[in-house]
Amino acid sequence: MGKLRPGEAEQLAPGHTGRRHPLQGLLLLLWTLLNCGLGDNAQGSGEWTPWGSWSRCSSSCGQGLSMRSRRCIRFPGEELCWGHTHEYRLCQLPDCPLGAVPFRDLQCALYNGHPVLGTQKTYLWVPFYGAPNQCDLNCLAEGHDFYHSFGRVLDGTPCSQGSPGLCVAGRCLSAGCDGLLGSGAREDRCGRCGGANDSCLFVQRVFRDAGAFAGYWNVTLIPEGARHIRAAHRSRNHLALMRGDGRYVLNGNWAVSPPGTYEAAGTRVVYTRATGREETLSAAGPTSQDLLLQVLLQEPNPGIEFEFWLPQELYSPFQAQAQALGWPLWQPQPREVEPRPPEPPAAPTVILHQTPTPTSVFRARVRGRLRQAQETRYEVRVQLIYKNRSPLRALEYVWAPSRCPCPVLALHREYLLAARRLISPDGTQDRLLLPHAGYARPWSPAEDSRVRLAAQHCPV
Numbered sequence: 001m002g003k004l005r006p007g008e009a010e011q012l013a014p015g016h017t018g019r020r021h022p023l024q025g026l027l028l029l030l031w032t033l034l035n036c037g038l039g040d041n042a043q044g045s046g047e048w049t050p051w052g053s054w055s056r057c058s059s060s061c062g063q064g065l066s067m068r069s070r071r072c073i074r075f076p077g078e079e080l081c082w083g084h085t086h087e088y089r090l091c092q093l094p095d096c097p098l099g100a101v102p103f104r105d106l107q108c109a110l111y112n113g114h115p116v117l118g119t120q121k122t123y124l125w126v127p128f129y130g131a132p133n134q135c136d137l138n139c140l141a142e143g144h145d146f147y148h149s150f151g152r153v154l155d156g157t158p159c160s161q162g163s164p165g166l167c168v169a170g171r172c173l174s175a176g177c178d179g180l181l182g183s184g185a186r187e188d189r190c191g192r193c194g195g196a197n198d199s200c201l202f203v204q205r206v207f208r209d210a211g212a213f214a215g216y217w218n219v220t221l222i223p224e225g226a227r228h229i230r231a232a233h234r235s236r237n238h239l240a241l242m243r244g245d246g247r248y249v250l251n252g253n254w255a256v257s258p259p260g261t262y263e264a265a266g267t268r269v270v271y272t273r274a275t276g277r278e279e280t281l282s283a284a285g286p287t288s289q290d291l292l293l294q295v296l297l298q299e300p301n302p303g304i305e306f307e308f309w310l311p312q313e314l315y316s317p318f319q320a321q322a323q324a325l326g327w328p329l330w331q332p333q334p335r336e337v338e339p340r341p342p343e344p345p346a347a348p349t350v351i352l353h354q355t356p357t358p359t360s361v362f363r364a365r366v367r368g369r370l371r372q373a374q375e376t377r378y379e380v381r382v383q384l385i386y387k388n389r390s391p392l393r394a395l396e397y398v399w400a401p402s403r404c405p406c407p408v409l410a411l412h413r414e415y416l417l418a419a420r421r422l423i424s425p426d427g428t429q430d431r432l433l434l435p436h437a438g439y440a441r442p443w444s445p446a447e448d449s450r451v452r453l454a455a456q457h458c459p460v
Contacts, residue, residue, distance in 0.1 A: 045074065045078055045079040045080060045081055045082060046072045046073055046074025046075070046078050046079070046080065046081045047072070047073055047074070047081065048070050048071070048072055048073075048081050048083065049070050049071045049072075049073060050070065051068050051069075051070050051087065052068050052069050052070060053068060054066045054067070054068045054089070055067045055068065057091035057093060057156075058091075058154070058155060058156030059091075059093060059103065059156060060093070061093050061094060061095065061096035061097070061100065062092075062093060062094075062095060062096045063090065063091075063092055063093075063158070063166070064090075064091050064093065064156045064166075065088050065089065065090060065091060065155060065156040065166055065168065065181060066088070066089050066090075066091045067086055067087070067088050067155070068086070068087050069085055069086050069087075070085060071085065072085070087180060088155075088168050088173070088180065088181040088182070089175070089179045089180050089181065090166070090175040090179050090180075090181060102127075102158075103154070103156070103157050103158070104127045104137070104153060104157050104158070105126065105127055107137055107150075107153060107154060107157070108125040108126055108127050108137065108139035108150075109125065111123075111125050111139065111150060112124050112125055116148060117148065123141040123142065123144065124141070124142040124143075125139035125140065125141060125142070125148075126139065126140050126142055127139060127140070128140035128147040129160055129161060130147075131147065131149065133149075133170075134159045134160050134163075134167075134172060135152060135153055135157070135159060135167035135170045135171060135172055136149045136150075136151065136152060136153065136170075137149065137150040137151055137152065137153045138150075152167070152169075152170045153167050154167075155167065155168050155169065156168075159172035166181060168181055168182070176193075177193035177194070178193050178194070188395075189202070189227060189228055189309045189393065190227070190309060190311065191227055191286060196379070196395045196397075197309075197393045197395060198397065199311065199312060200227070200309045200310055200311045200312060201309070201310055201311075201312055201315050202307065202309055203307060203308055203309070203310055203315075204305075204306070204307040205220070205305075205306060205307075206303050206304065206305050206306075207219045207220065207295070207301070207303065207304040207305075207306065208301065208303050209301060214296075214297050214298055215296070215297060216240060216294045216295070216296055216297075217294060217295050217297055217301075218292060218293075218294055219231070219239075219293040219294055219295050219304055219306060220292075220293050220306055221290060221291075221292055221293075221318065221321060222287060222290065222291040222292070222293055222308060223287070223290055223310060223314060223317075223318040223321070224265070224286075224287055224288060224289050224290055224314070225285075225286050225287060225310060225311055225314045226285050226286065226287045226308040226309065226310050227284065227285035227286050227287075227308065227309045227310075228284065228285060228307075228308060228309050229281075229282060229283040229284075229285055229287075229306075229307070229308040230280070230281070230282045230305075230306065230307050230308070231280065231281045231282075231293055231304060231305065231306040231307075232278070232279065232280040232281075232304070232305050232306075233278075233279055233295070233301075233302065233303065233304040233305065234276070234277050234278045234279070234302065235277060235279075235299060235301070235302050236277060236298050236299050237279075237295050237296060237297050237298055237299060237301060238251045238256055238279065238295070238296040238298075239251060239271075239279055239281050239293065239294070239295055239296075239304070240252055240293075240294040240295065240296050241262075241264065241269065241281065241291055241292070241293060241294070242291065242292040242294060243264065243265070243289070243291060243292075244289050244290045244291070244292075249262050249264040249269060249291070250262055250269070250271055251296055254296070257271065259271055259272050259273050264283075264287075264291060265287040265288050265289045265290075265291050266286070266287060266288030266289070267283045267284060267285050267286070267287055267288075268283060268284070269281060269282070269283045270282050270283065281293075285308070285309075290321075293306060359387070359418050359419065359420050360385070360387060360392060360418070360419060360420070360421065360432075361385075361386040361387040361416070361417070361418045361439075361451060362382050362383075362384065362385045362386060362387075362392060362416075362417055362419075363382075363383045363384040363385075363386070363414060363415070363416055363417075363443050363448075364380035364381060364382050364383055364396070364398075364414065364415060364417055365380060365381045365383055365412065365413070365414045365415075366378055366379070366380055366409045366410065366411050366412065366413055366414075366415065367379045367380060367381055367395075367411070367412075368411070369409065369411060375399055375400060375401045376399070376400045376408075377397055377398070377399055378397065378398045378399075378400065378409050379395065379396075379397055380395075380396055380397075380398055380415075380417070381394060381395055382394055382395075382396060383414065386451050396432050397431070397432065398417065398419055398432050398433075398434060399431050399432065399433050399434065400433075400434040400440075401433075401434075409440060413442060414442070414443040415440050415441060415442055415443055416439070416440070416441045416442075416443045416447045416448075416451060417434070417439065417440050418439035418440075419432045419433055419434050420432070420433050421433075
């Protein structure tokens with residue numbers, strides 16, 4: 001929802017003489033009777049009317065906006081309704097044809113041939129993008145070195161060239177994942193708009209198999225539906241990515257691909273290789289088919305970190321498929337790797353942690369609390385991380401068993417928490433626990449100083 005200005009309220013004056021529906025008179029009488037014993041001022045705020053219909057798109061092609069409105073109905077003494085009178089959403093139409101005049105250009109051209117600046121002299125005007133307020137109609141006089149501001153641009157005008165934001169009532173607003181301008185709604189790591197990362201699982205592992213010979217070794221299966229994929233290592237080895245049909249996306253057939261962006265499985269894969277032998281591979285996803293991540297070994301493997309997010313319902317099929325694959329994969333002409341005690345390549349079955357990870361220490365604000373059976377679930381927003389041995393998301397659920405000696409966490413307060421992440425063997429449960437030896441203290445500058453001092457003496 002665009003946060004533009006408080007709602008304009010419609011007040012019903014006691015002396016209003018307009019024609020009323022009989023039901024309106026009855027409602028006013030009921031209100032008068034109820035208000036007699038409440039003192040001089042009515043309690044609470046007014047009420048919104050239902051939202052009206054969405055307007056037509058502001059543009060005939062490309063990107064534009066649509067608007068709907070509502071009114072606040074309140075009695076004398078009541079406060080304004082909480083919220084906004086207008087709501088704006090993005091509308092996406094077919095691309096404009098080549099050569100179409102941009103919306104801002106059309107608005108500047110309206111002043112061509114008309115006197116401005118208090119003189120009879122006229123100019124031809126084109127958009128000027130160097131002015132401070134990008135939602136003002138700033139137009140440059142062609143052939144001259146000055147521009148003039150003709151007030152605000154019309155709603156739905158792009159804020160600047162190539163900008164995804166649109167101007168609304170003089171403000172540049174971007175659409176959230178819900179399509180509403182200014183809502184600030186974002187997708188979580190699972191791809192759900194406004195979600196809390198609770199519909200998917202975070203798969204993370206370090207592939208440490210050394211390899212007995214040079215060649216291609218399987219690292220992990222990246223299943224269909226994976227999001228926020230990342231793999232990284234630092235060595236002379238090279239990451240390779242293979243499609244489900246056996247064709248390589250990059251670094252296949254003993255040929256090293258250049259850094260860049262590659263299309264694969266319905267997503268863009270960004271491949272980087274730094275001068276310090278650091279190599280990374282990342283993709284936003286979701287993938288439309290399975291991919292196989294491999295490594296082309298040229299020296300002993302120091303470790304390859306990989307991670308991705310997977311919907312919960314896809315994790316069990318992924319695990320079964322990964323275990324069923326024939327993981328040892330080698331080229332027909334193996335080459336010797338620098339001496340190291342040979343060992344057979346172990347199948348890197350991608351199983352999440354089955355034991356509690358080391359403690360994470362962080363500062364968080366409590367957003368919600370829910371009592372369930374013998375435990376309490378807190379929804380917290382992570383503000384600052386002091387020690388992190390397992391990934392922490394911006395929004396987390398922290399579970400406290402009934403025997404936990406920690407104090408009850410109050411809503412909207414900040415605490416210093418020490419908790420452990422526990423993921424079940426089958427990957428269906430991912431919990432951040434305040435165990436019996438857990439730590440939860442109200443955050444204060446003194447607590448902050450103590451934990452920073454402790455961090456200097458403890459490995460992070």
